[in-house]
Amino acid sequence: MTAVPVRSGASAVGLAVPLVGLAVLAGLAGTTDRFLSLDNARAILASTAFVGITAIGATLVMIAGSGVSLAASQTATVTAMFFLSTQQYGLVTAVTVTVLTGVALTALQGAVIGYWHANPIVLTIAAGFAVGGATTWFSGGTPVNPKVREFDVLNSTLLGLPVAVYVLLGVTVLAHLTLHRTTAGRQMYLVGSNRTAARAAGMLVGRITVIAWAFFGACIALTGVFLASFNTSATVTLGGTLTLDAIAAVLVGGTAITGGRGSAMQTLGGAVLIAVISDVLLLRGYSTGVQILVKGILVLAAVVAVHLSATRGRR
Amino acid sequence: MTRRWPARPDHLMPAVSLLVVMVAFACSPLLSGTSLQPFDVYNALQGFAQLGLLALAIGITMIAGEFDLSIVGTYALGGMLAVSAGAGSAALGVLAAVAAGAAIGAAQGALIARLRIPSMPVTLATYIALLGLTYAISGGLSKTYPNSDVTLWVDQTLAGIFSPRSLLTLAMFVIAAVVLGFTKLGRELRAIGGDRRASRVAGVSVGGLVVGLFTVSGTLAALGGALLSYSYASANPDPGLQPLILAAVAALLGGVSLAGGRGTPLGLLAGALSVALLAQIVAITALPDFTTQLLYAALLAVIVAIESPGPRGLLDRFRASRADGLPGFPPASDDELHETSHQPSTS
Numbered sequence: 291m292t293a294v295p296v297r298s299g300a301s302a303v304g305l306a307v308p309l310v311g312l313a314v315l316a317g318l319a320g321t322t323d324r325f326l327s328l329d330n331a332r333a334i335l336a337s338t339a340f341v342g343i344t345a346i347g348a349t350l351v352m353i354a355g356s357g358v359s360l361a362a363s364q365t366a367t368v369t370a371m372f373f374l375s376t377q378q379y380g381l382v383t384a385v386t387v388t389v390l391t392g393v394a395l396t397a398l399q400g401a402v403i404g405y406w407h408a409n410p411i412v413l414t415i416a417a418g419f420a421v422g423g424a425t426t427w428f429s430g431g432t433p434v435n436p437k438v439r440e441f442d443v444l445n446s447t448l449l450g451l452p453v454a455v456y457v458l459l460g461v462t463v464l465a466h467l468t469l470h471r472t473t474a475g476r477q478m479y480l481v482g483s484n485r486t487a488a489r490a491a492g493m494l495v496g497r498i499t500v501i502a503w504a505f506f507g508a509c510i511a512l513t514g515v516f517l518a519s520f521n522t523s524a525t526v527t528l529g530g531t532l533t534l535d536a537i538a539a540v541l542v543g544g545t546a547i548t549g550g551r552g553s554a555m556q557t558l559g560g561a562v563l564i565a566v567i568s569d570v571l572l573l574r575g576y577s578t579g580v581q582i583l584v585k586g587i588l589v590l591a592a593v594v595a596v597h598l599s600a601t602r603g604r605r
Numbered sequence: 606m607t608r609r610w611p612a613r614p615d616h617l618m619p620a621v622s623l624l625v626v627m628v629a630f631a632c633s634p635l636l637s638g639t640s641l642q643p644f645d646v647y648n649a650l651q652g653f654a655q656l657g658l659l660a661l662a663i664g665i666t667m668i669a670g671e672f673d674l675s676i677v678g679t680y681a682l683g684g685m686l687a688v689s690a691g692a693g694s695a696a697l698g699v700l701a702a703v704a705a706g707a708a709i710g711a712a713q714g715a716l717i718a719r720l721r722i723p724s725m726p727v728t729l730a731t732y733i734a735l736l737g738l739t740y741a742i743s744g745g746l747s748k749t750y751p752n753s754d755v756t757l758w759v760d761q762t763l764a765g766i767f768s769p770r771s772l773l774t775l776a777m778f779v780i781a782a783v784v785l786g787f788t789k790l791g792r793e794l795r796a797i798g799g800d801r802r803a804s805r806v807a808g809v810s811v812g813g814l815v816v817g818l819f820t821v822s823g824t825l826a827a828l829g830g831a832l833l834s835y836s837y838a839s840a841n842p843d844p845g846l847q848p849l850i851l852a853a854v855a856a857l858l859g860g861v862s863l864a865g866g867r868g869t870p871l872g873l874l875a876g877a878l879s880v881a882l883l884a885q886i887v888a889i890t891a892l893p894d895f896t897t898q899l900l901y902a903a904l905l906a907v908i909v910a911i912e913s914p915g916p917r918g919l920l921d922r923f924r925a926s927r928a929d930g931l932p933g934f935p936p937a938s939d940d941e942l943h944e945t946s947h948q949p950s951t952s
Contacts, residue, residue: 357725360850408913409863411672415850416905423898431894533846538733547726579741579842586734593726594716601721 347509355482355549363529369514392511400503483550619875658829670865678735683827684834710823798865
């Protein structure tokens with residue numbers, strides 16, 4: 291809006307490429323049999339929800355300049371087990387305890403990164419091993435099967451959409467408000483774009499980092515809750531490929547891995563875009579391999595586009 | 606000033622970790638009750654062969670300040686191509702895998718060098734794409750390798766403890782050590798990892814080095830994948846993230862840092878041997894599997910504690926306060942110092 295002419299020229303090119311891509315996708319999708327149906331739209335949203343919730347949390351961490359976490363799958367698994375083994379205390383208690391566990395585990399990593407400036411990748415690999423090892427230890431490697439099933443309500447649908455979709459939308463709005471309406475949220479952008487300057491300006495860099503990671507932890511735990519409810523039991527491999535799927539959604543949404551740029555709404559868009567493309571390919575009869583391949587190319591295109599639009603002014 | 610302790614982490618870390626793990630390996634009969642056999646060493650070296658080339662591949666990119674996540678995708682693709690193309694001739698299969706790995710690495714390196722883009726998101730995208738490609742080639746199923754002569758050959762016992770596979774892996778480390786140690790390439794890699802702008806100004810051809818680097822990492826990863834699927838007599842389309850994570854752990858134990866600028870192939874060798882021996886110790890002593898994970902976590906926690914500027918800052922301040930003769934200077938992180946000093950202006 292207030293962009294100088296040079297910038298607006300650059301952003302016009304930056305906008306044109308994704309728009310053309312979306313137009314091609316819309317054309318392909320519109321001509322795909324069974325794509326334009328309510329059931330299919332529901333299926334897309336439902337498949338977005340689990341990864342999407344974690345991706346929203348990962349967005350805050352990436353904006354705040356901590357890069358990525360490689361421990362999301364393990365954390366989701368352990369929170370899912372926690373959720374299932376606390377079923378007898380009622381749903382509200384179980385969800386609360388689970389979310390608090392996720393927040394505690396992940397905020398602790400945020401504290402080491404924020405206050406000690408530990409490398410996020412090394413630290414989260416360590417955390418992934420610690421959490422994964424402890425999970426196997428305490429569960430004995432056997433699936434957790436709850437005797438009480440308080441979670442069934444989480445698998446129900448409301449107005450035709452699974453509960454998880456509403457939670458995804460709620461988390462997105464909450465993340466958006468946090469990023470734009472709170473001091474800590476706005477400072478995440480500054481910490482992410484220039485940590486030294488943020489510290490020099492008197493920002494509580496450590497605390498802001500911890501807040502971003504705590505939010506992330508809550509999101510991972512919510513994904514864990516829904517994974518557990520959906521599968522009705524939890525094994526040590528429940529988290530699956532969550533770690534990279536979430537990062538892929540954040541990157542496709544246009545958040546820069548170097549921090550300081552991005553938004554929760556865009557991540558939601560990224561997650562939905564991945565789901566839509568997978569859905570179109572599936573309906574057109576392409577194999578899982580082709581779907582994954584196209585997802586990789588999409589992430590690559592998004593990463594290159596974001597990098598070009600971020601550095602064009604400086605070149 | 607900031608690099609005061611430990612003095613030379615790139616030499617100290619791999620030496621200490623390998624020594625500790627070797628002592629533990631030698632002591633493992635105390636727990637298992639049976640004496641060590643050459644076969645145990647052979648097994649450890651087989652584990653090293655499985656991990657080593659990936660560790661070398663990711664390690665050299667880390668020395669140069671990059672992080673090549675795609676190696677585990679190239680590893681899977683290389684294994685699949687070797688099995689598909691090498692049914693008649695094993696060498697042809699390896700050639701196909703290595704050619705694909707080199708081509709993918711070169712393309713990736715060219716993109717990263719030309720756009721000066723952070724390598725992690727790019728290689729993450731490539732990893733996902735390569736995983737998809739491998740799935741598409743194999744239909745998502747593992748593919749059996751029918752040539753059992755080759756399978757027997759790559760894993761045959763040589764001199765009691767070696768196999769052609771582990772010797773080949775060792776040879777790659779030796780080649781890397783010679784090339785990086787006796788040409789200016791080693792110094793240049795560390796230079797572009799430490800301060801890229803300064804090395805560009807100093808006349809280092811950064812772009813060419815980055816392209817070459819990713820070409821080599823792709824080649825090594827594909828070779829590792831090809832050898833592994835010959836050994837298993839089958840190729841797995843999705844090895845998961847575990848091989849990558851273990852390779853990164855080996856590199857970190859080998860004295861490489863994610864910030865770049867330091868590390869040597871011999872350090873990487875020590876790191877890879879440490880990880881392989883550790884896994885073998887857990888196997889010999891029949892400890893539960895999760896023990897390995899907890900051990901890796903503990904080792905990485907040590908690395909975090911040594912490498913993070915925070916704790917090192919604490920230590921430096923502590924030493925400074927001792928040197929100045931100030932008793933009981935309260936340890937505080939950078940943040941806390943700033944937080945307290947800026948409180949008046951915010952309230």
